[in-house]
Amino acid sequence: MRGWVIGAALVAIPSAAMAQGRTPENLLPPEPPTVAPQKVPAGSDEVTAQAAPAPATTATVQAVTPMVQRWNVADARALAAVIAGIEREGLDPRDYKPQELQAAIAAGPGAALDEAASRSFAWLVEDLRDGRTPMEARKQWFVVDPDADLYRTGDVMAQALASHSVAATLAALNPDHPDYEVLKGALAETRDAGQRKLIRANMDRWRWLAKDLGNQYLITNVPEYQLRLTVNDKIISTYKTIVGKPGRTATPQLAETVEGVIFNPTWTVPQSIVKGEGLGASLLRSPRAGYKVTKQADGSLIVVQQPGPSNSLGLMKLDMPNPHAIFLHDTPSRNLFNQENRALSHGCIRTERAQELAITLAILGNLANTPETRKAAADEAVAISTSGKYTRVPIQKSMPVYITYFTMGRDINGQLRQFNDIYGRDAPVLASFDAPRVANRARSTSEDVVEIVDDLQTT
Template structure:
């Protein structure tokens, strides 16, 4: 294990600073010509071989990297083969191996692996450079420790899958963020690596899965209107509004003609509104939000996959207030009391991560890890 001092000294050679606003993972910084081939010394090859041997501890198969083939090679052929192995391992460490589930939608950008490799080999620190690409989150370390003691094949596979998902996540989650683990049916507010709040959640049904992705919470809307997504409107609601507008109006639904001659449906704020009384704004391309619900009895169930994809949060007022500046927190209760629709900006904004992890730390478990139900079957799809 590299010391923190060495890691801190080497990190600037590997990565450029990520844009603060986006809070993306840092990306390898040095550019290299596409045909540039690092020249590997015997010591560099030895470091690579050691790194490949260690991949088993990360839940990967050392045989996938065929470092043994380098023994019979020399010169440019060996350089090219070693670079190919190192680049594959760098990819698998930094963004995960294999194919993810279709609804795992985290964007890790476009790392410059060749530039990273050129600098790592030039500095003769390939082993350290590869180690740098792994997650540093304590949860990953717990899974890694559990895997080292695991003897049950199915459990070992689940742990390996979830270690790989951690490798697909951004490396810097931030000091304060909202963490939604779909198989746990839970929304947590993390502050300084501690759980400041924990809320029961209702997630998407198996037919309308909640996707896994990252966004930024920009504010809170109290007494929101609901702009019904076309996918839901087409599922019978639009026809009902057209056929019997008065009956649907009693539920708060109104049909609105759009400028292009189309038709969309909105639901007024009120006790029947599907978003409840509070909506947490988090711009994204999937029409997914954290929000309240009028169907609060569903939180009493153990398995809570009932929504069209959005995340319903128990006691959302407490979470919403924590996401706002202290001076604005009373505004939530005031707007709830008045019934007015009001959006309150969040400053500073908070990152939110919706993840799908079927193995997570549990101090009460023998190996420190509990296995959750594979609600959407994503574990079965992992390759």
């Protein structure tokens, strides 16, 4: 097993050491303090039709109407300057009615200026915070962005006007992730119209996510076939992935949380294989080692593949409950990681060096993160992983997982690259940038949740 870097320490876990249950050492730097996302001051000037975001499966529009606030000419001019330069953020100045704002500024303070400036500012907040792309153009996007509740439009406007810092307040809404800044730099240097559109679309995809992704998280870019473990915005280790085939089994985009690491998992064989492919009847006639068959009262069969190196989930599965039944797991078919095109699964994400990842998460997920507790957690994780017994290790510290879809961005080596649009998800995003801006956008998708069944035996 290859080594990996955590903090400044390079840690190697040879396969022989894993087999002998030796513990990886010096995995983590001291735990940094948790920094919560900065919220704008309380005292919203918004009228909100619903108090909480809708579930990810409903197409509910959160009707938020910012109250018109009083603007002076200096603040309005600062807003006009932001709009004039908003192309730097990949947005179109025309979306924010600059001519109407300039006319109101020329007329001086009053109701017309208050209305024009409040409207333009509110639209800028929505697009910088949530993304300009309407939900119907975000195919298989099942993430509900929390930022609209953390940075409420009326509060942001009140803060900007109270501090006379319109430009800085709006700039603070940009995604914190360094990859956004890399795309922004590329946009400034690129003159090709097609490339500029693609960069703008991928800048917007960062806005679809939470501004603050957390101190430690997993993020996988499906078209890149790579998974990153990130701590304090630094990539700690990377893993090749195998993702869903195009079509019905394409991997959706999610933001979930790892609740546990399952070592030596079982696999409940889908009925499409048990009944549809006759596996259940075949096992009743000729039992095979590694499979347990249970006959139900109604005559149906439940087939569970037992833990072991040939198990279809491999030796590790991340427990991350979600309505799609998507998770990250190992695979016995590790030779497939050598293929260039790895869109091969039925939706779930298979991960190389899965035991290494599982042990690392077991350590990172330890609340009492001292050198002693880290070593104890590592010792226990290695022992469990080599026991051959089904064991679930809970993750106590938050470990978000972001399943994303970027067709342009930094690769695992830090180089800006374009990735194949394997699911054809670029076209509707690009088309939405050519269309007029959509107001009162839904915060959650109306697409049906497709429960993915990873029929691993078929690949």
